[in-house]
Amino acid sequence: MTGFVNKFKKLTYKQILLYSIITLCFVASVFFVNHNYSFYERPIVKVIETNLEDSTEVIDKNDNKDLLFTQQIKAELKNSEDKGQLIHLTNEYSASGAYDQEYKVGNELFVSIDNNTENTELTGTITDVKRDKYVLMIAWIFIFTLLIIGKKQGLYSVISLAVNAALLSYALDIYLHTSNISLLLICAISVLLFTAISLLLVNGFNEKTYSAIVATLLGTFISLLITYLVMVLTSENGLRYEEMGFLTRPPQMIFMAGLLIGSLGAVMDVAITMSSSIFGLYEKNNNIPIKALKTSGLEIGKDIMGTMTNILFFAYISGSIPALILYLKNAYPLSSTLSMNLSLEIARALSGGIGIVLTIPIGLYTALFFVNRKRAKL
Amino acid sequence: MNVLVWLAAILFLLMVLVGGKKGARSFIALFLNFGVLFTTILVMTDPNADPVILTIIASTVISCITLFYINEVTSTTKTAFISTMITIVILIFFIVIVTNTTMIQGFGEEEVGELYIFSFYIGVDFVKIAASVIIMSTIGAITDIAISIASPMREIFHHHPTISRKDLFRAGLSIGRDILGTNTNTLFFAFFGGYLALLFWFKDLSYSVGEIVNSKVFSAEMITILCAGIGIALVIPITSSITAYYLVKTREKNELSK
Numbered sequence: 264m265t266g267f268v269n270k271f272k273k274l275t276y277k278q279i280l281l282y283s284i285i286t287l288c289f290v291a292s293v294f295f296v297n298h299n300y301s302f303y304e305r306p307i308v309k310v311i312e313t314n315l316e317d318s319t320e321v322i323d324k325n326d327n328k329d330l331l332f333t334q335q336i337k338a339e340l341k342n343s344e345d346k347g348q349l350i351h352l353t354n355e356y357s358a359s360g361a362y363d364q365e366y367k368v369g370n371e372l373f374v375s376i377d378n379n380t381e382n383t384e385l386t387g388t389i390t391d392v393k394r395d396k397y398v399l400m401i402a403w404i405f406i407f408t409l410l411i412i413g414k415k416q417g418l419y420s421v422i423s424l425a426v427n428a429a430l431l432s433y434a435l436d437i438y439l440h441t442s443n444i445s446l447l448l449i450c451a452i453s454v455l456l457f458t459a460i461s462l463l464l465v466n467g468f469n470e471k472t473y474s475a476i477v478a479t480l481l482g483t484f485i486s487l488l489i490t491y492l493v494m495v496l497t498s499e500n501g502l503r504y505e506e507m508g509f510l511t512r513p514p515q516m517i518f519m520a521g522l523l524i525g526s527l528g529a530v531m532d533v534a535i536t537m538s539s540s541i542f543g544l545y546e547k548n549n550n551i552p553i554k555a556l557k558t559s560g561l562e563i564g565k566d567i568m569g570t571m572t573n574i575l576f577f578a579y580i581s582g583s584i585p586a587l588i589l590y591l592k593n594a595y596p597l598s599s600t601l602s603m604n605l606s607l608e609i610a611r612a613l614s615g616g617i618g619i620v621l622t623i624p625i626g627l628y629t630a631l632f633f634v635n636r637k638r639a640k641l
Numbered sequence: 642m643n644v645l646v647w648l649a650a651i652l653f654l655l656m657v658l659v660g661g662k663k664g665a666r667s668f669i670a671l672f673l674n675f676g677v678l679f680t681t682i683l684v685m686t687d688p689n690a691d692p693v694i695l696t697i698i699a700s701t702v703i704s705c706i707t708l709f710y711i712n713e714v715t716s717t718t719k720t721a722f723i724s725t726m727i728t729i730v731i732l733i734f735f736i737v738i739v740t741n742t743t744m745i746q747g748f749g750e751e752e753v754g755e756l757y758i759f760s761f762y763i764g765v766d767f768v769k770i771a772a773s774v775i776i777m778s779t780i781g782a783i784t785d786i787a788i789s790i791a792s793p794m795r796e797i798f799h800h801h802p803t804i805s806r807k808d809l810f811r812a813g814l815s816i817g818r819d820i821l822g823t824n825t826n827t828l829f830f831a832f833f834g835g836y837l838a839l840l841f842w843f844k845d846l847s848y849s850v851g852e853i854v855n856s857k858v859f860s861a862e863m864i865t866i867l868c869a870g871i872g873i874a875l876v877i878p879i880t881s882s883i884t885a886y887y888l889v890k891t892r893e894k895n896e897l898s899k
Contacts, residue, residue, distance in 0.1 A: 302851065303851050304851075305851075321762050323760035323762055323763070324760070325760065325763075327688075327760065327762065327763040327764045328688070328764050329762035329763065329764045331762065357761070357762050358764070358766075359761070359762060359763055359764055359765050359766060359767055360746055360747060360766070360767045360768055361746070361747035361748060361761040361762075361763065361765075361767045362747050362748055362753055362761045363761075364744045364746070364768075373855070391750075391855060391856070391857070392744050392855070392857075393855055394743060394744070394745070394854070394855045394856075394857070394860040395851075395854045395855055395860075397739075397742060397743040397860065397864070398743075398854060398860045398863050398864060398867075401739060401743075401863075401864055401867045401868065402863075402867055404867075404871060405867040405868075405870050405871050408870075408871045408874045408875065409821070409825075409870065409874050412814075412817075412818075412821070412874045412875070412877055412878055413817075413818050413821045413822075413874060413877075414818065415818075416818040416819065416821050416822055417818070417821060417874065419822055420821055420822040420825045420826070423822065423826065424825065424826075424829055424870075427826075427829065427830075427833075428829075428833075431833055431840075432840070435840055435841065435844055436844070439844055439845070457830070461822075461823075461826055464822075465822040465823065489651060490648065493644055493647045493648055493651070494644055496647075497643065497644050497647060499644060500643055500644060501643035501644045501645050501646075502644050502645075512841055512845070514838075517837055517838050517841060520834075520837055521834040521835060521837040521838070522834065523834070524830055524833050524834040524837065525830060525831050525833070525834020525835060526830075526831075526834070527830045527834075528823075528826040528827035528828065528829060528830030528831055529827045529830070529831065531823060531826060531827070531830075532823040532824065532826065532827045535823055536823075561659070564659060564660070565659070565660040565661070565663045565664065566663075566712075566792075567785075567789075568656060568659065568660050568663070568664060568667050569663070569666070569667030569670055569707065569711040569712075570707060570711070570781070570784060570785035570788060570789075571785065571827075572652075572667060572671060573670070573671065573674060573707050573781040573784070573785070574781035574782045574785055574827055574828070574831070575781070575827075575831055576671055576674065576675070576781060577674075577678075577703075577777055577778055577779070577780050577781035577782075578778045578779075578781065578782070578828055578831040578832065578835075578869075579831065579835060580675075580678060580777075581678075581774050581775075581777035581778035582774060582778065582835065582865075584682055584685070584770060584773065584774050584777065585746075585747060585748065585767065585770055585771070585774065586748075586756075587682050588682060588685055588686055588763075588765055588770065589748075589756065589759055589761070589763065590759070591682075591683070591686050592686055592760075592763035592764075592765065593758075593759045593760055593763070606644075606645065608835075609645055610644055610645055610648060611834070611835070613645065613648035613649055613652050614648060615831070616652045616656075616671070617648065617651055617652050617655060620652065620655040620656050620659055620660075620664075621655060623659050623660075624659060
């Protein structure tokens, strides 16, 4: 009884410590992000007054109607040498807001100040919105949701995400600073680390995890190989790299590296599902025949195949919705709109799907191999 | 031959080899879902259509295809479907607020360079479309979790027919927690893979941390990832409670009729 009470006390003490650390981080980061003006070199202003000046209806050459507004903004400078001074800004925005937006009192904006000496009042142009506090708030909502619902597992998911993101950024830095290493090699090594970190962190050091790691690596690399062969055999016919955007490097390499990393999560998911269900069945009944394990494993595989391929499909394709709408509204031909904007995304989704489906038998047989090894040891 | 045709053919072959009839249905479901998404986008180009309402309708159809067409209509898929819809409606309220305040809609300055030939004044509400993009990118993951929780809960109920609603709910939560990590990972890696070009862009043009965090493109991607994560976590208690409620309710009904 006393042992139980002690354990309880110890647990709550640890939890209290954890909760206070999290709350402290939350408060400190929110305070920081709302008072970090001096860390920026670009001038930041806070909108204190807005005035709608006029609105006009515009019709473009494709008969799309829109409303254009002009807004006079009075704002206070939050950093730089003119801190505290008022500045006058003009903002033109449209009702649709594809590349502009209305600003409201309280918004914080990056501006560039005009150099004119004749006028006593400061004027400038708006360059961007200060979004860091929004991103931070949503990140905290995400962390709290995961912690409240997922408890310990939620914490591990947050940690694994942070570690993986840091690792990816570090891997890219290494690639950029040592020009003679191939990007694919860097990504292959990162994939090894991502897999090991994510699976070990969530599932611990045991045969179940080892089997999932082996299956993940086999599944990812075989599916990449298949996609690569298809690309070589068809000489990349049908892939349109020009709309990939943000191109500072040869697109093929980035696309292949993206394929490798993009399907990794889904393949890991399938691999761990396969291995934990096979091991679960084995642990329940040590004498279960291999054939029964095989049939149950395949049944589970069939169940997850459809929904898993859907996850990747929607995650990749949804991002193109705004571009598709822009192209279509500008009377761009339908078939070119689709091939320009979707060919790479669909290729990614299909290649990821191949990885998912391949990992079902691969995961099944590696799990069986580990189960057999365990049996032989007994 | 086209890369996409080849890849689709290989995927179809593998799905049929591994999954038999169900594999074939899964492949057809992908096509049907693409059709739904594509139709939704076409309707969205009409300025009078509300993208948020369209998204809710599209999500309903998509989860029907994913749950009922691949897995047939059973009490498990029905509860998974209801849970998916509730989660999406809650999430959409949150996301509309997010897209209204964060100003991440439309295109970033890095993107408009190559789109200069186009008119941006096209009368479609891009703030709502941004909300729609976030929901659409999570819908696959939400249905996946809903079905992954609902179906083992049914098994548990089957093996322990006298289990209380509270215990059943707890069992559902614990199943959900176990898959939370791998599911968030699935989406995160998918997004990382897709944004690799963007990361290179930032690194090659040596953006400062401040510039990256505040840029529209990056914050939009971050917010999409985070909202997707929130959706994945939310669906767990919703599915657990709805499935527990439904199973216990049908048991009580059966007892009464006896």
